[in-house]
Amino acid sequence: xxSLLLLISCIGLGFGLAKFDHDRRFSGVKNLMGSAKGVSxxxxxxxxQSEVQKLNTQKVGKITVVNGAExxxxxxxxxxxxxxxxxxxxxxxxxxKIWFKASTCKCTVGxxxxxxxxxxxxxxxxxxxxxxxxxxxxxQTATIGSDCPSQEELKLVIRGxxxxxxxxxxxxxxxxxxxxxxxxxxxxxxxxxxxxxxQIGGGQVKDSILSKKVRFEAEEEVVIEPGQFPDxxxxxxxxxxxxxxxxxxxxxxxxxxLQITRRAEGGPEEEFLFxxxxxxxxxxxxxxxxxxxxxxxxxxxxGTAKSSQGIKKSFMLSIRTDDFPGDPNxxxxxxVPEQLKASIGTPKISPxxxxxxxxxxxxxxxxxxxxxxxxxxxxxxxxxxxxxxxxPTIPMYLKFRLTED
Numbered sequence: 001x002x003s004l005l006l007l008i009s010c011i012g013l014g015f016g017l018a019k020f021d022h023d024r025r026f027s028g029v030k031n032l033m034g035s036a037k038g039v040s041x042x043x044x045x046x047x048x049q050s051e052v053q054k055l056n057t058q059k060v061g062k063i064t065v066v067n068g069a070e071x072x073x074x075x076x077x078x079x080x081x082x083x084x085x086x087x088x089x090x091x092x093x094x095x096x097k098i099w100f101k102a103s104t105c106k107c108t109v110g111x112x113x114x115x116x117x118x119x120x121x122x123x124x125x126x127x128x129x130x131x132x133x134x135x136x137x138x139x140q141t142a143t144i145g146s147d148c149p150s151q152e153e154l155k156l157v158i159r160g161x162x163x164x165x166x167x168x169x170x171x172x173x174x175x176x177x178x179x180x181x182x183x184x185x186x187x188x189x190x191x192x193x194x195x196x197x198x199q200i201g202g203g204q205v206k207d208s209i210l211s212k213k214v215r216f217e218a219e220e221e222v223v224i225e226p227g228q229f230p231d232x233x234x235x236x237x238x239x240x241x242x243x244x245x246x247x248x249x250x251x252x253x254x255x256x257x258l259q260i261t262r263r264a265e266g267g268p269e270e271e272f273l274f275x276x277x278x279x280x281x282x283x284x285x286x287x288x289x290x291x292x293x294x295x296x297x298x299x300x301x302x303g304t305a306k307s308s309q310g311i312k313k314s315f316m317l318s319i320r321t322d323d324f325p326g327d328p329n330x331x332x333x334x335x336v337p338e339q340l341k342a343s344i345g346t347p348k349i350s351p352x353x354x355x356x357x358x359x360x361x362x363x364x365x366x367x368x369x370x371x372x373x374x375x376x377x378x379x380x381x382x383x384x385x386x387x388x389x390x391x392p393t394i395p396m397y398l399k400f401r402l403t404e405d
Contacts (some may be wrong), residue, residue, distance in 0.1 A: 059092075059093035059094045060092055060093065060094050060148060060149055061090050061092035061093070061094045061095055061096025061097075061117070061119070061147070061148045062090065062091050062092030062096065062148055062151070063088055063089070063090060063091075063092075063096055063098060063117075063146050063148055063151055063154060064088075064089055064091050065086050065087065065088060065089075065154065065156070066087040066088075066089050066122065067086060067087050068086075069086065069154065069155065069156050069157065070156075070157040070158075070159070071084050071086075071156075071157070071158045071159070072159055072160055073158060073159075073160040074160050074161070075160060075161045075162075075163050076131050076160060076161075076162060076163075077131065077162075077163060077164065077165040077193075077194075078131050078132070078133065078134050078162055078163065078164050078165070080130070080131055081128065081129070081130045081131075082128070082129060082131075083110070083126055083127060083128040083129075084126070084127055084158065085124040085125070085126045086124070086125045086126075086127065086156055087122055087123075087124055087125075088115075088117070088122060088123050088124075088125055088144070088154075089117070089120075089121070089122035090117035090118065090119055090120065090121055090122070091119075091120075092119060092148065093119055094119065095116055095117065095118055095119075096116070096117050096146065096147065096148050097114065097115070097116045097117075097146070097147045098114065098115055098117070098123075098125075098144050098145065098146050098154075099113065099114035099115075099144065099145045099146075100112060100113055100114065100125075100142070100143075100144060100145070101143040101144060101145045101153065102142070102143045103127075103140070103141065103142040103143070104140045104141050104142070108127070108128050108129070109125065109126065109127060109128075109142055110126035110127070110128060111126070112124070112125045112126065125142075125144060125156070127140075127142055127156060127158060129158060131162040133162060134162050134163060134164055135161065135162040136161055137159070137161070138159060138160050138161060138162045139157065139158070139159040140157075140158050140159075141155055141156060141157050141158075142155070142156045143155055143156075144156065163193055163234065164193060165192065165193055165194055166190055166191065166192055166193070166273055167190075167191045167193075167232065167235070168188055168189070168190060168191075168273075168275055169188060169189045169190075169191065170188060172275070172276040172277070172278070173186050173188065173275070173276070173277045173278070174278050174279060175254070175277060175278070175279035176279055176280070177279065177280050177281075177282050178245065178249065178254065178279050178280070178281050178282065179281075179282055179283075180247060180248060180249045180250075180251060180281050180282065180283040180284075180390050180391055181247055181283070181284060181323070181390035181391075182247060183244065183245065183246055183247055184244070184245040185242060185243070185244050185245075186242070186243045186244075186245070186277060187240070187241070187242050187243075188240075188241055188243075188275060189238055189239070189240050189241065190218075190238060190239050190241060190260075190273065191224075191229075191232055191235040191237075191238045192221075192235065192236055192237050192238065193234050193235055193236060194236060195236055197221060197237070198221045198237060198239055198262060199221075199262060199263040200218040200221070200239055200241070200260060200261070200262055201260075201261035201262065201263055201270075202216060202260075202261050203216030203218075203241075203243065203258050203259065203260045203261070203275075204216070204258070204259055205256050205257065205258055205259065206257075206259065207256065209250060209393065210249070210250075210256055212246075213245060213246045213247075213248055213249050214243060214244070214245060214246070214256070214258070215243070215244040215246065216241070216242070216243050216244075216258060216260070217241065217242045217244075218239050218240070218241045218242075218260075219239055219240045219241070220239070221237050221238065221239040222237060222238055222239070223236070223237050224236060224237055224238060241260070241275075243258055243275075243277065247389065247390050248389055248390055248391070248392055249281045250281060250391075250392075250393045250394065250395055251281050251282065251283040251285065251298070251391060251394050251395070252280070252281060252298030252394075252395060252396070253278075253279075253280055253281075253296070253297060253298055254277065254278060254279045254280060254281050255276070255277075255278050256276070256277050257274045257275070257276050258274065258275045258276075258277065259272050259273075259274055260272065260273040260274070260275060280296065283390065283391040283394065284319060284320055284323035284324065284388070284390060284391060285317055285318070285319050285386070285388075285391050285394055286317070286318040286319075287300075287315060287316075287317060287394075287396070288315060288316040288317070288318055288355075289315035289316070292313075292315075293315065297397070298395070298396055298397055299373065299379070299396075299397045299398070299399060300313070300315065300396050300397070300398050300399070301398075301399045301400070302360060302380075302398055302399065302400035303400060303401075304400065304401045304402075304403065305401075305402060305403070306402070306403055306404070306405050307364075307365065307366060307367070307368050307402055307403065307404055307405055308364055308365065308405045309364055310361065310362050310363050310364035310365070310366065310402075311361070311362045311400060311402055312359065312360070312361045312362075313359075313360045313361075313400075314357060314358065314359045314360070315358055315360075316355050316356060316357050316358065317330065317355070317356040317358060317384070317394070318353050318354070318355050318356075319353060319354045319356075319386075319388075320352060320353050321351065321352055321353060321354065322352075323388070323390070324386075324388050327387075328354070328386040328387050328388050329386060329387040330344060330347075330356050330384060330385075330386050331344070331384070331385050331386075332344060332382070332383075332384060332385075333383040333384065333385040333393065334381065334382070334383040335380075335381070335382050335383075336380050336381040336382075337369055337371070337380060339362050339363075339366045339367065339369055339402075340360060340361070340362055340380055340382075340398070341360070341361050341362070341363070342358065342359070342360050342361075342382055343358070343359050343361075344356055344357070344358050345357035345358070345359065358384075360382065360398070362400075362402055366402060367402075368402050368403055368404050369400075369401075369402050370400075370401045370402070370403075371398060371399060371400055371401070372399060372401060373397070373399045379397040379398060379399065380397070380398035380399070380400060381395060381396070381397055381398060382395070382396050382398060383395045383396075384396070
């Protein structure tokens with residue numbers, strides 16, 4: 001019994017000391033409600049309840065996205081752009097301010113930066129996005145800030161699928177070596193994933209020389225039956241195409257983009273598809289220049305020299321008499337840069353071939369010049385012409401450097 005009485009006495013003494021210390025520390029200190037009176041449990045509870053009631057009756061703004069904060073656009077085609085306007089409306093009882101905060105990399109906000117909406121007012125926030133890659137699950141977001149309670153951030157979401165409008169089969173064409181003396185045909189097919197007709201028109205290449213040697217034909221398009229091509233289940237129609245390369249293509253690497261015209265219904269008057277063909281054109285004319293000539297890339301390396309010395313380089317052209325028994329009338333058509341001079345010597349004629357010596361020269365004392373071939377524009381060039389129908393032009397690219405003394 002004595003132990004129990006002692007325990008109760010200790011508990012009572014501890015509670016009393018704690019109450020005394022609490023009152024001593026907080027008396028005269030402003031409480032959360034701004035009062036300088038001492039804080040008591042009853043007083044604090046009443047003040048907090050009063051403040052909550054005050055906040056509940058205060059007028060505030062409230063934002064809603066009228067047409068929904070998420071957009072599923074379905075399917076769009078790779079390489080195209082789209083936009084959508086989200087309508088923000090203040091349905092609260094006080095002014096509401098909104099502003100742009102952030103967006104993901106493929107999604108941009110148009111002209112919108114910020115806006116203050118009075119009760120009942122609304123504004124558009126336009127998002128723009130581009131379909132750069134084929135994706136089954138494309139999703140982008142934008143974040144709009146707000147000064148409305150519990151609406152510090154409003155997230156806009158766009159999602160859908162990115163597909164291809166067209167597919168080439170094969171995707172591109174590598175033809176290897178082509179004889180310029182022969183006609184060559186390249187066949188391919190265009191699959192369309194759109195419901196509207198393909199309406200393929202003509203085809204052309206922009207290069208003025210190649211354009212005269214390329215012909216394009218497209219057959220009538222065919223509507224695809226369900227299950228006809230399991231690997232292309234979404235394809236709607238196709239058309240078979242043929243590109244003909246006529247004799248007389250210039251010698252050297254071939255890298256052409258065939259521009260195919262499509263006449264769209266209910267859209268732009270024309271759109272263009274591009275089909276790439278690569279290879280190498282081989283002619284009856286052979287360049288003889290040893291290791292300095294890269295036959296695959298059609299590049300002749302002249303070398304490096306000082307301006308005071310000038311630079312010279314000779315090579316030969318060989319034409320078989322079986323390919324052209326008469327005089328082919330070999331001549332220089334063009335040389336770049338203008339400091340570079342080119343001349344053709346007297347041909348050596350044998351029963352089987354004609355060999356033409358050609359000299360390239362930059363005279364001593366010429367201004368320094370550099371064509372190192374780092375980029376496509378960093379080459380010199382010589383174009384040789386003949387009367388041969390199969391080899392009317394022979395372009396060659398040149399690498400050289402003439403430095404200061």
